[in-house]
Amino acid sequence: MEGRRSCLGIVCDTIADWLFPCFCLQCKQEGNTMCEICKESYTPKRTGDTCPFCRKKSLGSLTCESCRTLVALDRCLSLGWYHDSVLREAIRAAKYTDDPAPWKLFPEWMRKMSIENIFFGDTWVVSFVPLHVSRRRERGFDQAERIAHLVGEATKFPVVDLLERAEWTDPQAQRDARERQVGDMDGIFQVIKHPIPSRVILCDDVLTSGATMDAAAQILKQAGAEQVCGFVLARRGGE
Structure with missing residues (x-):
């Protein structure tokens, strides 16, 4: 049989x-x-050294001095720009199909950017920007959580589930660019694990305005994190 x-x-x-x-x-x-x-x-088209919010030149993709007064996220690294058609289609396939092949490509691209050498020291913890429970149930998995585990494998840092999404929101990509502003996602997350590590790498698939990831960084810092750096597969903008 x-x-x-x-x-x-x-x-x-x-x-x-x-x-x-x-x-x-x-x-x-x-x-x-x-x-x-x-x-x-x-190799994905690199975003270069630019601020994740205003996209001005900023060494190491750190949040620039001007934006730092308004946001909590300290930095955001990415594999490349979302307008890179190869990277974009790989992300779409990973999110919306059950094809495992794209998930095997991302670690190779992380290796090419030497992600294991970017975060120094052994005090980092990897976490992720969670989907709302209903969207996770609908999709069957949380892509940001999968990305976090890939980053954890590449860097040898532990992966910890720190947040949950308390409110349902429409995906940032579905909103008009004029409607996407940093600060309009504040309050949608809550901490589910204490104590919060001092240094967190926060993972997601795509950074659009930065509002969602910054809201997550803000709640982590309010709970005790000293440094929150983002990692995404792609950043929008730069076209």
Whole structure:
């Protein structure tokens, strides 16, 4: 019986591959989500040293002096810009399909940016910006939590669930740019674990205005964190 199930699974996978062929995100060659040649040659388009909020030049993607008076997030690193079509499509596939392939690409891109060398010392804890429980139930997983575990594996820092989303909000990407402002997400998170570590790497998939991640950073600092740095797969803007 077990052998029959295995054979049936192979047949189903073969039919699925035939009906829905996979193409390389970069060269569009049929076969895999990323062919071996592109996997070696591709690197996400770096955001450079810019403030995560105003996008002015800022060494190490630190929040600039002007924005620092208004926000709690100290810094936000990313793999690249969201307008990079390869990175964007990989993120979309990871969020909205059950294809595991994109999740195997992100660690390789983290390795290329040497994320393990960016955060010094052994006192960092990795956490994430959580989905609302209803959205997590709908999707079946929390992509930010998965990203946090990838960062934890790359840096060897512990991953800890620190926050929960107390209020439902529409995704930032669905809001008009003029409606997205830092501060309009304040109060949507609450701390679920004490004591709060002094240094937190906060993970999410995409940084849009920075309002959501800053709201999470703000509540962490109110609870005792001294430094909160963000890590996202991509940042919007810079087009």
